[in-house]
Amino acid sequence: MDWITTVDHKKIAILYLWAGGLFFGIGGLEAILIRIQLIKPMNTFLDAQTFNELITMHGTTMIFLGVMPVIFALMNAVIPLQIGARDVAFPFLNSLGFWTFLFGGLLLNLSWVMGGAPDAGWTAYTPLSSTGYSPSHGVDFYTIGLQIAGLGTLIGGINFLATIITMRAPGMSFMRMPMFAWATFITSAIILFAFPAVTVGLVLLTFDRILDANFFNVAGGGNPVLWQHIFWIFGHPEVYILILPAFGIISEVIPTFSRKRLFGYSSMVFATILIAFLGFMVWAHHMFTTGLGPVANALFSVSTMLIAVPTGIKIFNWLFTMWGGQVRFTTPNLFAAGFIPTFTMGGVTGVMLASAPADFQFHDTYFVVAHFHYVIVGGLVLGLFAGLHYWWPKMFGRMLSESLGKWTFWTFIIGFHLTFFVQHFLGLMGMQRRVFTYLPNQQFDTLNLVSTVGAFLMGVGMIIFLVNVFLTSRRPADAPDDPWEDGRTLEWTIPSPPPEYNFKQTPLVRGLDAFWKEKMAGHKAMTPAEPVGPIHMPSATILPFLMSVGIFIAGLGFMFSRDEFSSGIMSFLFNNYIVTALGLLITFGSMLMRSLFDDHGWHIEPEELEGR
Amino acid sequence: MMKTWQAGKRLLPMTAALGLLLAGCGREDLSVLRPQGPVAESSYGLMKLSITIMIVVLLIVFSIAAYVWIRFRRKKDQDEIPKQVEGSFKLEVLWTVIPLILVIVLAIPTVKVVFAAGNDHSDDKDAIKVKVTGHQYWWEFEYTDYGITTAQDLIIPTGKHIAFELSTKDVLHSFWVPSLAGKMDTNPDGTVNRFSFSAPNEGVYRGKCAELCGPSHGFMEFKVKSVSGEAFDKWVASMKAPESVMPEDPVLAEKFKSQCLSCHAIGSMPASPVAPSLTGIGSRESVAGILLNDDTREDGAPVLENLKTWLHDPQSVKPGNKMPSPKDMGLSDEEIDGIAEYLAGYTLD
Numbered sequence: 001m002d003w004i005t006t007v008d009h010k011k012i013a014i015l016y017l018w019a020g021g022l023f024f025g026i027g028g029l030e031a032i033l034i035r036i037q038l039i040k041p042m043n044t045f046l047d048a049q050t051f052n053e054l055i056t057m058h059g060t061t062m063i064f065l066g067v068m069p070v071i072f073a074l075m076n077a078v079i080p081l082q083i084g085a086r087d088v089a090f091p092f093l094n095s096l097g098f099w100t101f102l103f104g105g106l107l108l109n110l111s112w113v114m115g116g117a118p119d120a121g122w123t124a125y126t127p128l129s130s131t132g133y134s135p136s137h138g139v140d141f142y143t144i145g146l147q148i149a150g151l152g153t154l155i156g157g158i159n160f161l162a163t164i165i166t167m168r169a170p171g172m173s174f175m176r177m178p179m180f181a182w183a184t185f186i187t188s189a190i191i192l193f194a195f196p197a198v199t200v201g202l203v204l205l206t207f208d209r210i211l212d213a214n215f216f217n218v219a220g221g222g223n224p225v226l227w228q229h230i231f232w233i234f235g236h237p238e239v240y241i242l243i244l245p246a247f248g249i250i251s252e253v254i255p256t257f258s259r260k261r262l263f264g265y266s267s268m269v270f271a272t273i274l275i276a277f278l279g280f281m282v283w284a285h286h287m288f289t290t291g292l293g294p295v296a297n298a299l300f301s302v303s304t305m306l307i308a309v310p311t312g313i314k315i316f317n318w319l320f321t322m323w324g325g326q327v328r329f330t331t332p333n334l335f336a337a338g339f340i341p342t343f344t345m346g347g348v349t350g351v352m353l354a355s356a357p358a359d360f361q362f363h364d365t366y367f368v369v370a371h372f373h374y375v376i377v378g379g380l381v382l383g384l385f386a387g388l389h390y391w392w393p394k395m396f397g398r399m400l401s402e403s404l405g406k407w408t409f410w411t412f413i414i415g416f417h418l419t420f421f422v423q424h425f426l427g428l429m430g431m432q433r434r435v436f437t438y439l440p441n442q443q444f445d446t447l448n449l450v451s452t453v454g455a456f457l458m459g460v461g462m463i464i465f466l467v468n469v470f471l472t473s474r475r476p477a478d479a480p481d482d483p484w485e486d487g488r489t490l491e492w493t494i495p496s497p498p499p500e501y502n503f504k505q506t507p508l509v510r511g512l513d514a515f516w517k518e519k520m521a522g523h524k525a526m527t528p529a530e531p532v533g534p535i536h537m538p539s540a541t542i543l544p545f546l547m548s549v550g551i552f553i554a555g556l557g558f559m560f561s562r563d564e565f566s567s568g569i570m571s572f573l574f575n576n577y578i579v580t581a582l583g584l585l586i587t588f589g590s591m592l593m594r595s596l597f598d599d600h601g602w603h604i605e606p607e608e609l610e611g612r
Numbered sequence: 613m614m615k616t617w618q619a620g621k622r623l624l625p626m627t628a629a630l631g632l633l634l635a636g637c638g639r640e641d642l643s644v645l646r647p648q649g650p651v652a653e654s655s656y657g658l659m660k661l662s663i664t665i666m667i668v669v670l671l672i673v674f675s676i677a678a679y680v681w682i683r684f685r686r687k688k689d690q691d692e693i694p695k696q697v698e699g700s701f702k703l704e705v706l707w708t709v710i711p712l713i714l715v716i717v718l719a720i721p722t723v724k725v726v727f728a729a730g731n732d733h734s735d736d737k738d739a740i741k742v743k744v745t746g747h748q749y750w751w752e753f754e755y756t757d758y759g760i761t762t763a764q765d766l767i768i769p770t771g772k773h774i775a776f777e778l779s780t781k782d783v784l785h786s787f788w789v790p791s792l793a794g795k796m797d798t799n800p801d802g803t804v805n806r807f808s809f810s811a812p813n814e815g816v817y818r819g820k821c822a823e824l825c826g827p828s829h830g831f832m833e834f835k836v837k838s839v840s841g842e843a844f845d846k847w848v849a850s851m852k853a854p855e856s857v858m859p860e861d862p863v864l865a866e867k868f869k870s871q872c873l874s875c876h877a878i879g880s881m882p883a884s885p886v887a888p889s890l891t892g893i894g895s896r897e898s899v900a901g902i903l904l905n906d907d908t909r910e911d912g913a914p915v916l917e918n919l920k921t922w923l924h925d926p927q928s929v930k931p932g933n934k935m936p937s938p939k940d941m942g943l944s945d946e947e948i949d950g951i952a953e954y955l956a957g958y959t960l961d
Contacts, residue, residue, distance in 0.1 A: 048827035048931040121824045127800070128783040128825060133748075218800040224784060225803055258684070264699035267708075289786060289822075290797050291778075291805035294730030298723045305715045305722075312669075312711040313704065319676045320703065325694045326686035337681060344673045348666035355718060357725040358658040360794020361644045364786060364822040428645050429638030430790040432822045435830025439902060441911045442818075443638055520693070 005540040007091035008500055012098050013077035013395065019102050020069030026109065027061035028462060030054045035419075035455040038448050041440040051436035052119040053138065057112075059122030060142065063238065064149055065105040067380055071245045072101075072156055074387045075184045077395045079160060081491035082178045084169025084509065086502045089162035091538040092594075097155035099548035104149025107555055111141035118142035121434060123231055124205065126216035126224040131209050137559060143206040144555040150195055150202070151551075157191030160184050169490070170529040171509035175269070178489045178513075179262060182269055183248025186276045190237045190244070193280065198234035201227065210558065225290055232283035240279040242376060244272060246343075246383025247314060250336050252489070253386045254318050257333035258325030259486050261513055264317040271310035271317075278307045288356045289363045297356040304354035311347055315340060330484065331405030335386035338413045342382060346374030349424065364434075367427025373420045382413070385465075390484070397477030397497040404468040412461030418454025422447040488516035493526050501535045504528075504609050532610070534603040541599070546590040554583025627660045630667070634660070642818045644790045651793035651809040654725050661721060665714050729794075732775055732806035739773040739808065742766065746778075746785030746798040748825055749832040749933055750888050750901060760851040761877075763888030765896045766819070766836045769844035771812050778805040781885065786823035789836050795822045811838035816897055827932035835897040850960040851891060859954040868951055871941050878958075887935065892960035893919075900929055919952035 003015060034054050037046045046054070076094070080087055088094050111117040116136035120129035129139045164185045168177065177185075205227065207213035214220025216227050255262045262268060284292060284300040292300075318340055329337065349371040353359050362368055385408070393399045426447050431438060438444050482492040490507060491498075493515050505528030511517045518526055557579030565571040573579050637645045647653045733739040743754040744766075754761045756777075768774050778787055780798040788795035793809035811817065821832035839847070858865040875887035883889055898904050899918035906912030913921075924945070926935045938948050 048830070052824070052827060052829075125784055125824070133783050133826065218802065223802065225799060258694075259686075260694050261696045261698070263697060264704045267699065267704045289795050291799065291803060294727045297730075298726045301722050301726065302715075302719045305719055308715055309708060309711045312707055315673060316676075316707040317699075317704070319673070319680060320697075320700075322680040322684055324697065325684050326690055327681060327684050328686045329681075337677070340677055341670075341674055344670060348669055351715070351718070352659065352662040352666060355658050355662055355722040357655050357722065357729050357794065358662060360729070360796070361652070361655045361659070361790065363795060425637055428634075428643065430642040430644060430818065430820070432788070432820050432830070434824040436827070437830055439833075439911065441909070442642060 002540075004545050005542045007087075007095045007538050007540055007544075009076045009080050009088050009091065009094060010395070010498065010500070012094050013073045013075075015098055016069045016073035016076060016101075017395075019098075019105070020066060020073055023061050023065035023105055023109075024067070024070065025462075027058050027066045028459065030058035030061065032455060032459055034058060035452040037436065038438075039452040040449065041438050041442075041445055043437055046436065048436040049119060052121075052434070053117035055434055056118045056121050056124075056138075056142075057109075060108065060118070060146070061105075062376075063122065063242070064146055064153075065101075065108070067242060067376070067384065068153060069101060070384050070388075071187075071242070071380075072097075072153075074249070074384070074391060075156075075160060075245065078391055078491055079163065079181055079184050080167070081394070081494065081498060081502060082181050082489050083164060083167060083172060084490050084503060084507050084514075085163060085167035086506075086535065087538070088159050089166055090159050092541065092544060093155050093159050095541070096544035096547060097152040097159065099152070099544050100155065100551060101149045101152030103548040103552040104145050104147070104152065107148060107552055108141050108145030111138050111145075114141075123235070124227075125231075126205070126208070126227045127218070129205065129209075129227075130217060140206070140209055140559045143202045143209065144559055147199065147202045147206070148548075148551050148555055150199055153191055154195045154199070157188040157195070160188040161192065164188070169503075169506050169509050169514075172514070175266065176509060176512045176514070179251030179265070179268060179272075180245070180248035182272055183244045183251070186272050187241050187244045187248075190241050190276050190279065194234045194237035194241065197230055198238075201230035201234065204230070210561070225287075228287050228290060229283070232286045233280075236283040236286065237276075237279045239372075239375070240276055242380050243383075244275065246339070246380045246387075247272065249383045249387035249390070250318060250339055253332045253336040253390050254321050255513075256390075256484055256486050256488055257328045257330055257336070258322045260321055260325035261488070261516070262317070263320040263323075264313070265512060267313055268317055271313040274310040275307060278303065278310070282307065285354060285356075285359070288359045301354050301356045305351055308347065308351045315344055315347075330389075331400065331402055331409060332386045332390035332484075334406060334409045335382050335389065338409065339379065339382040339386065342374060342378035342413070342416070346371060346378050349374065362427065364432055365427035366423040366431045366433055369433050370420045370423035370427065373423075377416060377420070385409070385412070391491075392472075393479035393483040394491055394496045394498070396473075397479050397495075398472045398475055399479050399483055400472050401468050404464055404471070408461050408465045408468065410461075411457055411464060415454045415457025415459070415461055419451050419458060420454070422450050422454075426451075482515075486516075488513040490514055490526070501537065501604055501609075504535075505532055506530050532606045534605050535609070536601055536603055538601045539599050541594075543590045543594050547587045550583045550586030550588075550590065552583065553586065554580050557581075557583055626667075627664045630664055631656075631660050634663075639818075640791065641816060642790055646791060648791040648813060648815065648817065649793065649809055649811045651729070652791055654728065655794050658718075658721060658725055662718055665718060669711075669714070729807070731808070733773040733808040734775045734777070734806050736773055736775060739775040740768060741775045741777070742768075743777045743779075744787055744798065746780040746782075746787070746821065746825070746832075747886075747888075747934075748782050749821070749828040749930055751787075751819075751821075751832070751834040752883070752888065754883065755848070758848050758852065760848060761883035761889050762851065762891065764834050764898065764901050766834060767844060767847050768811060768836060768838050769841045770814055770838050771810060772841075773808050773810045775808045776806060778807070783825045784823050785821045785825050785832065787819070788822040789817050789819040791817050792836060797823060811836065814838050814840060828930040831900070831902050831930050833898075833901040835901075837897065847960065857958070859950065861950065864947060864950045864954070867943060867947055868954070871938070871943060872951065875935075890955065890958070893958055894956045895959040900926075900933075903929065914956075916952060916956040919955050920949060923948045923952050 116138045118138035204215040214222045216222045216224050282304040285304045431444050479496040507526035508529035560574045634645045640646045647656045741756045745752040753766045778798045785798045786795045796805050796807045817836040819834040876890045877884045878890045899922050903918035904912035905915040907914045
């Protein structure tokens with residue numbers, strides 16, 4: 001019950017982590033099944049329809065439900081601490097964001113047991129995703145589930161923007177903000193601009209499917225290429241929503257374990273902003289083969305290549321942060337170190353893909369599969385692992401085992417390169433992506449086998465990580481405030497895990513890497529910016545949970561509104577939109593409650609603070 | 613501008629070496645790395661240039677990384693605080709400018725080739741015009757200048773530009789012959805795509821669908837058969853005046869007419885919009901695009917055998933395809949075999 005009603009950012013972080021971990025596990029199992037099917041030519045382990053459902057759900061789950069919540073988990077756990085705040089700006093909304101995400105994700109995954117998962121690819125290109133060619137409810141689960149989950153992301157993004165703009169500790173100017181906070185800030189800005197696009201796209205597709213609208217239906221005057229534009233205007237920035245937080249994590253981990261401040265901090269900030277900006281300008285590079293014509297192809301080619309410049313700045317700044325430092329290869333730093341060359345490899349193939357005439361060959365082949373897995377797994381997932389191992393003691397008060405952590409790293413990264421490096425060549429040798437099997441004698445066999453073996457090795461790495469988490473959870477919570485000893489930012493100045501109010505007294509920030517600066521000045525703790533006083537806390541509430549349940553029910557009701565049920569009562573309830581109305585009633589009722597009953601929260605008194 | 617070109621030229625020797633290395637990869641009739649025509653060649657040129665630049669970048673990043681990891685590893689008892697360097701304006705400008713130059717080196721030829729690839733030869737009197745239509749899961753090729761339509765095997769004369777007009781009858785597909793040219797999507801009417809390629813050498817090249825189009829997306833293959841000019845003219849002539857001989861057995865002929873020809877077309881019949889033309893099916897490279905009619909290879913089988921496999925259970929060969937099972941249409945096993953024999957014998961030339 002405590003977990004359902006909590007509005008504490010640290011607990012919501014843990015909720016995000018478990019939910020994200022659950023979906024990541026599902027997505028991972030889907031990946032393993034895909035790789036088993038492709039282990040040899042003409043394999044009959046899976047049938048074609050199941051395979052298409054698996055690739056669709058693997059992509060959708062990993063992007064929206066696997067890595068995004070883990071990113072949100074780290075942001076929630078760390079950002080208020082890093083900027084010296086007691087919570088996020090809108091704790092109620094933070095909780096609402098989590099629950100809508102979770103119920104959206106559950107709705108999407110219900111498709112597996114309720115008549116077929118979506119099968120049109122995670123990009124859901126029309127007309128394949130229209131009712132004519134995908135008659136099961138799969139794509140409805142996709143549109144409505146993602147719509148609900150997307151609400152949560154948008155709410156979270158807005159919340160972080162407000163938090164970072166308004167709640168930084170005294171003295172923390174924007175240019176003294178830790179890089180992870182910067183990355184979160186920029187990421188949230190991208191979310192604010194990119195998610196409305198997918199929201200609109202999903203609404204239009206839902207209308208096409210459920211209300212017979214004609215946005216994408218050629219016979220009705222619609223245009224399927226329109227979907228591609230809407231999808232990628234969201235979809236490309238989404239890539240940066242994923243990778244910028246990883247950049248932020250790496251920028252925290254490397255300085256800590258090099259005992260040096262981040263090299264070229266201001267150019268890092270500048271590069272992050274530039275990447276976000278360019279990220280919105282390049283969506284059509286996913287559509288070179290759609291037939292945009294040479295002018296558009298040339299423009300989008302060149303603008304895409306330009307992203308290499310700010311990204312290059314970041315790579316070299318990280319390398320020169322370690323230059324002249326004292327590099328310690330703890331597990332987080334191993335992941336950060338592994339991130340640099342791996343992500344660079346994903347980056348350079350990105351530049352290769354940007355060249356439109358070459359992309360005519362790369363597009364929709366395993367070369368692209370290799371590229372985006374290098375970026376998303378080799379970049380983001382390695383970054384998330386670095387962040388999880390780094391902040392685990394702060395989140396849970398327990399250090400993860402270093403030796404198991406190193407095992408995780410080595411099995412995972414070796415498995416990763418085995419899986420995806422060979423896929424570059426598969427693509428160049430003519431293997432297109434999203435094929436459920438392939439004919440023999442095309443020289444695809446050996447490389448596919450290698451790739452599948454690698455995937456299993458990655459799976460082993462994940463299992464070792466889970467074992468590590470399990471064993472750690474059984475040990476006493478005895479992590480010190482600053483477990484890595486060289487912590488540079490504010491989160492390391494308070495106990496692990498932090499008390500629910502985070503900072504007894506808001507700290508005064510005197511420069512970049514505030515804690516490090518105090519340490520160098522010979523201080524053990526931060527100078528407070530305020531006297532000890534009563535701390536205002538928001539009340540726990542179940543309303544966000546109820547609102548999300550309501551939307552979930554309404555979504556299901558809407559989706560099945562035109563189905564024929566064997567039972568007359570069911571047909572009556574669904575076909576007359578009674579279920580939809582009931583769901584919306586719960587949601588709007590909860591909103592009304594929230595508006596009518598003023599909750600001022602409560603205070604922790606100074607005596608209580610001192611008593612600890 | 614001149615300077616960047618020279619930088620590009622300096623990379624040429626490495627590009628050449630890399631080209632040799634990559635050329636070992638894959639089948640000649642399928643691999644992007646072994647281009648068989650000028651269009652694929654120009655993509656390949658860009659790929660070699662970009663791979664070269666990228667390998668240089670990777671080598672630099674890897675060596676700096678390896679150096680700092682070894683050289684600046686924290687030693688035991690090392691406790692002094694390293695100098696907190698703020699950054700270096702000069703260095704940061706350096707690694708802004710160098711990538712920018714590399715990008716320009718790649719961007720200039722890219723833009724050139726983009727515009728060259730935009731040239732579709734649709735007004736070229738000398739080019740062969742082919743309307744390609746994607747279907748779930750087969751390819752239709754209409755030669756507009758000759759008034760003939762075929763499916764699955766695209767016959768082209770060597771050396772001539774083939775001007776394509778691409779569209780689809782159902783979902784999106786993508787037309788791709790890796791060793792001859794990059795892919796181009798087939799969109800529904802209204803956004804019809806044009807492009808062109810040519811094949812200087814005779815040969816059979818494997819073509820694929822590259823856009824997810826349903827369960828049998830992976831099986832939506834076709835062949836491009838590049839033949840000499842005379843052979844092409846002969847083929848056109850025999851396609852134009854085909855003898856549409858029916859099966860000899862009149863009962864079978866009646867069954868074929870009523871059951872198969874309700875969707876398919878043969879000979880001079882107008883091309884059907886729902887099913888592949890069967891004209892000369894016995895001399896095609898494959899049945900259904902994936903059952904190879906080549907009994908000299910281990911993954912091939914005689915055309916008769918392939919036709920029997922297909923006709924006895926089309927769903928097991930290409931799941932989700934639109935052809936009803938002949939068995940469900942009331943054909944007996946003998947009748948199916950009979951039709952398979954007839955079709956296998958229905959060759960051109």
